[in-house]
Every structure is written in C-alpha cells, then in structure tokens.
Amino acid sequence: MRVNPASSGIESFLRQFELESEAGTAALGCEIARHLAAGDTVTLSGPLGSGKTVLARAVVRTFLAREEVPSPTFTLVQTYETQNFLISHVDLYRVKAESELRELGLDEALDRGVLIIEWPDRMGTQLPPDRLDLMFEAADGEHRLVKLVGRGSWAQRLKTMRLGGAS
Ligand SMILES: Nc1ncnc2c1ncn2[C@@H]1O[C@H](COP(=O)(O)OP(=O)(O)OP(=O)(O)O)[C@@H](O)[C@H]1O
Ligand SMILES: [Mg+2]
Incomplete structure (x- = not known):
C-alpha cells in the first residue's frame, strides 16, 4: 500500500502482518538483513518488551552468527564489525537532551555502515528521510502486530521483501 507520496515528497510504502512468535520476529530480522547496505x-x-531488541539481534546474527548481542539499554550504542559494514545498534530510551544525542556520533556511525535505532522518537526530525521504520504492537502472548514503512529507497526494497503471511 502506497502512503502519502505527495505530502511527504518522498515515496513510502506500508506493509503490516502478524508475528506469531519470537521466531517469527527473528525471521523478519533475517529478511531485513538480506536487504541492508552501508548507509541504511x-x-x-513499540512499547517496552515488544520485540525491538529481538529483531536487532537477529539482524546482527545474520552476519555474525555466534555474536553476543546485548540490549544497548545502558551503553546506548553497541557496534558490530561485519565483513560488509559496521552495524550500530542504538537504544535512545534514556536520551533526554539533544546534546546527549550529539555525543553518540550517529552521523559518523551512519557513514561507516548501518544504524538500527530503538526509540527513534527521541531523534525528532533528525532521522534520515530514507529509512525503514518498524512499529511493533504487542497482542496476546507471543503475538505481535508489526507495521513496516519503507521510505525513499526502502519503499522498493520493502515491496520485494518476503514476509510471512504479509499483506
Ligand atoms: N513475537 C515476539 N517477538 C519478539 N519478542 C517476543 C515475541 N513474543 C514474546 N517475545 C518476548 O518479548 C520480549 C521482547 O524483548 P525485547 O528486549 O526484544 O523488547 P524491546 O522492544 O527491545 O524492549 P525495550 O524497549 O525495553 O528495549 C522477549 O523477552 C521475548 O522473548
Ligand atoms: Mg530493546
């Protein structure tokens, strides 16, 4: 489904589907990883405990199978050097001020590879316009509803992604 291409000035594309288990979330992470390139x-x-870190962990482990992937809740950024690019896994939940954001050096991290950002609302308008946004909603038990919005170059990539039971 195409979303608001005129108002935003950049193409975007929405898909949503249900994740039935943690394994489904991990599989989505692997599929996203297949489409990643430096600069993404x-x-x-999504709320606390909705599966953001589970997905990020699956992305990292697609490149580094045996890597420990802790939540960056306290470190704010965890980096992983893969053969292709650096992955910076960021958790902005605790960031309160713009000065704290600047200290994280996310621009340089993006120059060197891929950014995966939990709690991106903390960045306000500073997010790159070309990106893939995922929104998780916890349903019953292990069920999650996930919405994906591909913006810019990600609109086309999202169209070609293989998503389990997706609309
Ligand atoms: N379908 C699912 N997808 C992902 N995680 C699931 C799912 N069902 C159950 N879980 C459980 O929910 C929890 C998700 O934790 P996770 O750390 O990924 O949350 P989070 O969204 O990163 O939270 P936070 O905002 O605190 O960082 C895990 O304990 C995981 O086992
Ligand atoms: Mg998390």
Whole structure:
C-alpha cells in the first residue's frame, strides 16, 4: 500500500502482518538483513518488551552468527564489525537532551555502515528521510502486530521483501 507520496515528497510504502512468535520476529530480522547496505537506517518503535531488541539481534546474527548481542539499554550504542559494514545498534530510551544525542556520533556511525535505532522518537526530525521504520504492537502472548514503512529507497526494497503471511 502506497502512503502519502505527495505530502511527504518522498515515496513510502506500508506493509503490516502478524508475528506469531519470537521466531517469527527473528525471521523478519533475517529478511531485513538480506536487504541492508552501508548507509541504511532501520528504526524500531513499540512499547517496552515488544520485540525491538529481538529483531536487532537477529539482524546482527545474520552476519555474525555466534555474536553476543546485548540490549544497548545502558551503553546506548553497541557496534558490530561485519565483513560488509559496521552495524550500530542504538537504544535512545534514556536520551533526554539533544546534546546527549550529539555525543553518540550517529552521523559518523551512519557513514561507516548501518544504524538500527530503538526509540527513534527521541531523534525528532533528525532521522534520515530514507529509512525503514518498524512499529511493533504487542497482542496476546507471543503475538505481535508489526507495521513496516519503507521510505525513499526502502519503499522498493520493502515491496520485494518476503514476509510471512504479509499483506
Ligand atoms: N513475537 C515476539 N517477538 C519478539 N519478542 C517476543 C515475541 N513474543 C514474546 N517475545 C518476548 O518479548 C520480549 C521482547 O524483548 P525485547 O528486549 O526484544 O523488547 P524491546 O522492544 O527491545 O524492549 P525495550 O524497549 O525495553 O528495549 C522477549 O523477552 C521475548 O522473548
Ligand atoms: Mg530493546
């Protein structure tokens, strides 16, 4: 489904589907990983415990199978050097001020590779316009509803993604 191409000035594309288990979320992470290139931004939104870190972990492990992938809740940024690019996994939940954001050096991180950002709302308008946004909603038990919005170059990539039971 095409969303608001005129008002935003940049093409965007929406898909949504249900994740039935944690394994489904991990599979989505693997599929996203197949489409990643240096300079990409992926944002992960949704309430505490909705599966953002589970998805980011699956992305990292697609490149580095045995890597420990802790939540960046306290470190704010965890980086992973893969053969292709650096992955910076960021959790902005605790960021309160713009000065704290600047100290994280996310621009340089993006120059060196891929950004995966939990709690991207903390960045306000500073997010790159070309990006993949994921929004998780917890349903019953392990069920999650996930919405994906591909913006700019991600609109086309999202169209070609293989998503389980997707609309
Ligand atoms: N379908 C699912 N997808 C992902 N995680 C699931 C799913 N069902 C259950 N879970 C469980 O929910 C929890 C998700 O935790 P996770 O750390 O990924 O959340 P989060 O969104 O990163 O939270 P936070 O905002 O605190 O960082 C895990 O304990 C995981 O086992
Ligand atoms: Mg998390």
